[in-house]
Amino acid sequence: MASYKKRGYKPKKEKVVDNVNEETFDESQSAVAEAFNTLDETANKSEQWIEKNSKPLFYGLIAIAALILVFLAYNKYVSEPTQTEASNELAYPRTFFDKAATSTGKAADSLYTLALEGGDGKYGFIDIADSYSGTKAGNIANYYAGISYLKMNKYEEAIDYLSKFDSDDELLGPTALGAIGDAFADINQPEDALDYYEKAANKKDNEFTSPLFLFKAAQTAMGLKEYNKAEKLFTTIKEKYPTTEQGRDIEKYINSAKYAQ
Structure with a gap:
């Protein structure tokens, strides 16, 4: 049987937006275009500002x-x-x-x-x-x-x-602080001496100045009857610097501080 078209019938056309099929139109293209427009505007403003403030x-x-x-x-x-x-x-x-x-x-x-x-x-x-x-x-x-x-x-x-x-020198920095501690000790200001001995011990971590000034700090703490602090300082020598001159017989000093409490 032959097919026919109704009178006045027109084929249905797909709606086209900017020559792009509506069904396949990518909204991101519009966003990109908008971004470029924004960049252009920003660039123009920057150029105007530079031109205005060039001098x-x-x-x-x-x-x-x-x-x-x-x-x-x-x-x-x-x-x-x-x-x-x-x-x-x-x-x-x-x-x-x-x-x-x-x-x-x-x-x-x-x-x-x-x-x-x-x-x-x-x-x-x-x-x-x-x-x-x-x-x-x-x-x-x-x-x-x-x-x-x-x-x-x-x-x-x-x-x-x-x-x-x-100075941040490995030896001179701690030695200077320790010498200040010695000076305070010699003018009978043990609290200040203890403070500077601790600073000297902590200035640089090495096996020369650190155990030396920890030991001086601990002895000064003993003289101040701060036995708990002295024990901690002596123990630090035992734990960190056991092979140094100060660390060899440190156990007896730890016991002296412990039993003096």
Whole structure:
């Protein structure tokens, strides 16, 4: 039987959006387009802002560049030569300091005095620490000055100079703090001594300074009748540094602190 079309019949057309079949239209395409439009608007605003502020930005960049150049020039022509000069100045007082370390009595005191005050137109540790305070040599001069005063039994001066010294060196950092502890111990301020011994012990973890100052801290705690604290400090030596000089006979000190409580 022949088929036929009704009069006035028109085939049904699929709705098309922007030449894309509605059934297959990907909404993400619209989102991407919107994102690009947003980026374009942002870029245009940024360009307008840069154009408007081009002169301040230019002058700002010049200022930053000038500061960098000044910093580099200062390091090259001022800081580095000053560091070298200060290091050279240390050689003279170090000679007397080293000699004093192997001397005793008045001879040692005379040598430490020369190391501190200088002579023959040469700076001593005091002058170097003062004149080159911003340099490494000036910093180390504080250490040597403090140790010199400590050896001469001038404890307040020793504390003053050693307190100005700052170092992360494995040995010098803890030694300086421990020397402050010694100075406080010698002027009968055991509480302060204990504090600095503990700081010295904790400054760097090594088998040279840590057990030494833990032991001094524990002994000081015993003198203060802080037996529980002393026991803990002695026990730390036993647990962490058993093969060191302080650790070899540490058990008897632990027992002394334990039974004193």
